[in-house]
Amino acid sequence: MNRPLILISNDDGIESPGLRAAVEAVRPLGELLIVAPRRQQSSTGRGIGGHKQARLVPMEYVSNGVSVRAYACEATPAQTVLHGLGVLCRERKPDLLVSGINYGENLGTNITLSGTVGAAVEGACVGIPALAASLQTDTAFHHHYGDVTWTAAQHFVRYFAERMLAARMPHDVDLINLVVPETATPATPWRVTRQSRHPYFSALLSEGHLESCIGDAQIGVFLKHEVVEPDSDIAAVLREGVVSVTPLSLDSTSRTDFGALDRRLRGP
Numbered sequence: 001m002n003r004p005l006i007l008i009s010n011d012d013g014i015e016s017p018g019l020r021a022a023v024e025a026v027r028p029l030g031e032l033l034i035v036a037p038r039r040q041q042s043s044t045g046r047g048i049g050g051h052k053q054a055r056l057v058p059m060e061y062v063s064n065g066v067s068v069r070a071y072a073c074e075a076t077p078a079q080t081v082l083h084g085l086g087v088l089c090r091e092r093k094p095d096l097l098v099s100g101i102n103y104g105e106n107l108g109t110n111i112t113l114s115g116t117v118g119a120a121v122e123g124a125c126v127g128i129p130a131l132a133a134s135l136q137t138d139t140a141f142h143h144h145y146g147d148v149t150w151t152a153a154q155h156f157v158r159y160f161a162e163r164m165l166a167a168r169m170p171h172d173v174d175l176i177n178l179v180v181p182e183t184a185t186p187a188t189p190w191r192v193t194r195q196s197r198h199p200y201f202s203a204l205l206s207e208g209h210l211e212s213c214i215g216d217a218q219i220g221v222f223l224k225h226e227v228v229e230p231d232s233d234i235a236a237v238l239r240e241g242v243v244s245v246t247p248l249s250l251d252s253t254s255r256t257d258f259g260a261l262d263r264r265l266r267g268p
Contacts, residue, residue, distance in 0.1 A: 003030045003031045004029065004030035004031070004095035004096060004165050005030060005031050005033060005089075005092060005093075005094045005095050005096075006026050006029060006030045006031065006032050006033070006094060006095065006096045006097075006098060006161070006165075007033050007034075007035060007081070007084070007085075007089070007094040007096070007097045007098070007123065007128070008022055008023055008026070008032060008033070008034045008035075008036070008097075008098050008099075009034070009035055009036050009037075009077055009080060009081050009084075009097065009098075009099050009119040010022070010036050010037070010077065010099055010100055010101075010102065010115075010116060010119065011037065011040075011041045011042050011043075011044060011076075011077040011099075011102065011114065011115025011116045011118070011119060012040055012041075012042060012102060012103055012116075012145070013036065013037050013038065013039045013040045013041065013072075014034065014036040014037065014038060014059060014061075014070065014072040015145075016036075016103070016145060017145055017148075017150070018100060018101040018102060018103055018135070018150065018153075019034070019036060019100075019101070020063065021101050021150035021153060021154050021157075022098055022100055022101045022133065022154075022157055023061075023063045023068060024063055024064060024154060025101075025153075025154035025155075025157040025158040025161070026098055026157065026158060026161045027063055027064070027066065027068070028158075029158070029161055029162055029165060030095065030096075030165070032068050032069070033069050033070075033084075033088065033089075033094065034059075034061060034068055034069065034070035034071065035056070035070075035071050035073070035080055035081060035083075035084030035088065036070075036071075036072055036073075036077075036080060037072065037073060037074075037075060037076065037077055037080050037115075038057070038072040038073060038074045038075075039074070040143060041076050041077050041115045042102075042103075042104075042114075042115055042142060042143055043113050043114070043115065044076040044077060044078070044115040044118065045078075045112055045113050045114065045115060045117075045118045046078045046112075046117075046118035046121050046122065047076045047078060047079075047115075047118065048076065048078055048079045048082070049075065049076045049079055050073065050074055050075025050076060050079045050080070050083075051074050051075070054073055054074040054075050054083075055073070056071040056072070056073050056083065056084060056087055056088070057071060057072050057073065058070070058071055059071060059072050071084065071088070076115060076118070077099070077115040077116065077118050077119035077122075078115070078118045078119055078121070078122045080119070081097070081099075081119045081122040081123060082122050085122075085123075085126060093126070093127070093128060094123070094128050095128075095129070095165060096128065096129050096130070096131065096161060096164055096165055097119070097120060097123030097124075097128045097129070097130040097131070098130075098131050098133065098157065098161055099116045099117070099119040099120040099123075099130065099131070099132045099133065100116050100131075100132060100133030100134055100135075100153075100157070100178075101133045101134065101135055101150060101153045101154070101157060101180075102114070102116040102132075102133065102134035102135065103134075103135065103137050103141045103142055103145070103146065103148070104134060104135075104136070104137050104139070104141065104142045105134050105135070105136040105137075105179045105181075105200070105237060106132065106134045106177060106179060107179055107196065107200040107233045107234050107237060107238075107244070108195065108196040108197070108198050108199050108200040108232070108233065108234050109195075109196070109197065109198065109199045109200075110199055110200045110201050111177060111195060111248075114132070114134075116132050116133070116134055117132045117175075117177060117248075119132070120132035120175045120177075121174075121175060121248075121250070123175075124174040124175040124250055125250060129164045129165075129168075129169060129174075129175070130174070130175035130176070131157070131160055131161055131164060131175065131176050131178060132175060132176070132177050132178065133153065133156070133157045133178045133179075133180070134177075134178070134179050134180070135148065135150070135152075135153040135179075135180050135182065136179065136180065136181050136182040136237060137182060139201075139219055139220065142219075148182075151185075151186065152180055152184040152185050152186055152188060153180040153184075155186035156178060156180055156184075156186075156190065156243055157178065160176060160178055160245070164176070169247070170247075172247075172249045172251065173247040173248075173249065174248060174249055174250045175247075175248045175250075176245060176246065176247055176248065177195070177233070177244075177245075177246040177248055178243070178244070178245055178246075179233060179236075179237050179243070179244040179246075180243050181237050181241050181242070181243065183241055184241070184242075184243055188241070188242060188243055189242045189243070190242060190243035190244070190245055191236060191242055191243070191244070191245065192245050192246070192247065193231060193232055193233040193235075193236045193244045193245060193246050194229065194231055194232055194233070194246065195232065195233055195246050195248070196228060196229055196232035196233055196234040196235070197229070197232075198223065198227060198228060198229075198232075198234065200221060200223070200234055201219060201220065201221060202219075202220065202221075202222045203217035203218070203219055204217060204218045204219075204220065204222055205217050205218075206218070221238075223238075225238075225239070233246045
């Protein structure tokens with residue numbers, strides 16, 4: 001009972017190798033509870049959705065010969081976490097929520113699309129320190145499990161999970177978005193970054209007309225590198241090849257001068 005309780009979720013589904021990598025990474029740190037979507041739920045953000053009759057279904061889950069308590073739900077990541085907390089954690093709130101490890105890097109303004117981040121936000125909303133972790137991968141793996149090496153991502157998930165369990169984060173740090181470059185090793189440097197104000201992945205239509213389908217768009221990184229902020233998450237991963245650690249706040253209020261804004265809105 002003295003071991004911390006770590007809730008693990010994701011948006012790639014309970015069968016994801018990335019989830020298994022996260023489980024293996026943090027298993028030495030505490031008691032684990034897996035609550036994950038039954039199927040792939042990428043890009044669902046913090047959407048609350050799922051079949052009205054969806055329930056938590058116990059799953060057999062073994063990590064390196066050790067059974068881990070695990071449940072799947074036919075719902076979005078945020079809904080799955082919310083339901084899991086209401087059903088399984090009424091008497092004991094988790095000490096940490098780890099979401100991931102996601103196939104594909106969650107960077108820039110795209111983080112609001114991420115179901116991985118959405119699941120972490122749901123935990124943060126009830127006061128659980130949360131870590132959203134993603135690994136840079138080929139876009140072909142974003143909706144299909146691909147063969148990638150998880151060693152570096154596991155190292156950093158374990159490191160930051162251990163730090164978050166050992167020390168309370170500063171005020172206004174409600175969750176951390178961790179992004180590991182595909183070329184990273186456990187020796188790769190990391191740095192604290194800010195979220196870029198630019199989208200990382202974009203959907204580009206070569207010719208947009210009324211007959212165009214959503215699926216016609218090409219998904220890719222279409223960035224003007226000169227506008228990317230040097231201290232941002234995108235610059236860290238894409239330019240420098242270092243691990244990005246972005247502190248996120250639940251407070252989305254603009255950091256503007258309220259008095260100046262008030263005067264602008266009231267007019268002359």
